[in-house]
Amino acid sequence: MTADVFTVLAEPTRRRILDHLRLGERSVGDLVDTLGVSQPAVSKHLRVLRESGFVTCRTAAQQRIYRIDVRPLRAVDGWLDPYRQLWTRHLDALERHLDSQEQ
Amino acid sequence: MTADVFTVLAEPTRRRILDHLRLGERSVGDLVDTLGVSQPAVSKHLRVLRESGFVTCRTAAQQRIYRIDVRPLRAVDGWLDPYRQLWTRHLDALERHLDSQEQ
DNA sequence: TGTTGATATGCCTTGACAGGCATATGCCTC
DNA sequence: GAGGCATATGCCTGTCAAGGCATATCAACA
Numbered sequence: 001m002t003a004d005v006f007t008v009l010a011e012p013t014r015r016r017i018l019d020h021l022r023l024g025e026r027s028v029g030d031l032v033d034t035l036g037v038s039q040p041a042v043s044k045h046l047r048v049l050r051e052s053g054f055v056t057c058r059t060a061a062q063q064r065i066y067r068i069d070v071r072p073l074r075a076v077d078g079w080l081d082p083y084r085q086l087w088t089r090h091l092d093a094l095e096r097h098l099d100s101q102e103q
Numbered sequence: 104m105t106a107d108v109f110t111v112l113a114e115p116t117r118r119r120i121l122d123h124l125r126l127g128e129r130s131v132g133d134l135v136d137t138l139g140v141s142q143p144a145v146s147k148h149l150r151v152l153r154e155s156g157f158v159t160c161r162t163a164a165q166q167r168i169y170r171i172d173v174r175p176l177r178a179v180d181g182w183l184d185p186y187r188q189l190w191t192r193h194l195d196a197l198e199r200h201l202d203s204q205e206q
Numbered sequence: 207t208g209t210t211g212a213t214a215t216g217c218c219t220t221g222a223c224a225g226g227c228a229t230a231t232g233c234c235t236c
Numbered sequence: 237g238a239g240g241c242a243t244a245t246g247c248c249t250g251t252c253a254a255g256g257c258a259t260a261t262c263a264a265c266a
Contacts (some may be wrong), residue, residue, distance in 0.1 A: 004115070005221095006109060009113075010110045010113040011219070013224090018186075022185060027242085029243085038225070040227080041242090042242085043244055044242095044245085046243095047245090059232090061241095062241055062242045063234050063243080064242080070193070073190075074190060080176065080179060080183070083173060083176050084180070086125060087176075094117060095118060114253090114254080130212085130213095131212070131213060131214090132212065134214085140214070141257090142212085142214090143247080143256075143257080144254075144256085145211060145213095147255085148254090150214080150215090162263090164263065165210095165211060165212045165262075165263050165264065166213080168215065
């Protein structure tokens with residue numbers, strides 16, 4: 001349960017689902033049409049996304065409307081944080097290098 | 104070949120390897136000692152990381168010294184970018200809401 | 207050149223999904 | 237409450253990746 005964030009994102013179809021939900025809420029049927037994937041497959045991916053917190057879902061008559069929740073994505077963002085220093089520092093070093101070249 | 108960036112990151116041990124390489128270059132033996140994982144396992148993960156561009160490696164006598172390369176991580180950062188708007192906009196909306204409350 | 211140390215690779219087994227299909231569940235309408 | 241959509245779940249199968257072990261490679265050194 002509650003699979004690891006990166007494991008969830010490792011599935012290309014799930015990333016495509018997120019890409020669509022990023023633009024707004026979608027019903028399962030919408031996603032099925034857009035993605036060209038079988039309905040059971042989409043439902044299973046949505047379950048994984050739901051149980052890992054990437055999406056929430058509300059019921060509207062016979063439909064289930066899915067909406068993105070950014071918290072797991074912010075977790076990824078947070079994980080990246082220490083690494084980000086790595087390339088900003090490289091940029092700093094590059095700047096210093098260029099500065100020294102100018103003189 | 105050149106496995107997908109997220110697939111590579113889905114493996115916990117590989118993320119631990121990156122966590123260590125973030126602090127500086129390491130030999131394979133160093134990583135084996137630190138991680139408590141068998142040497143063949145570490146070598147295989149390093150191969151995956153190498154072939155997907157996360158690390159580079161140079162030979163120093165009998166040792167191979169591995170170093171992190173940030174480019175794939177920047178790719179993840181870039182992938183996150185459109186999603187990031189999602190939560191900054193939410194914050195904007197929250198600010199506006201709080202502002203309106205103040206009045 | 208034979209030996210030792212450091213690392214890579216091959217083979218094998220096991221476990222974790224993903225997709226297809228059939229079917230169950232839930233809700234709405236008549 | 238029967239039938240019809242929309243969605244979820246179960247079962248089965250194929251695929252792929254990870255780890256263990258043995259072993260190959262390769263550099264240094266005696």
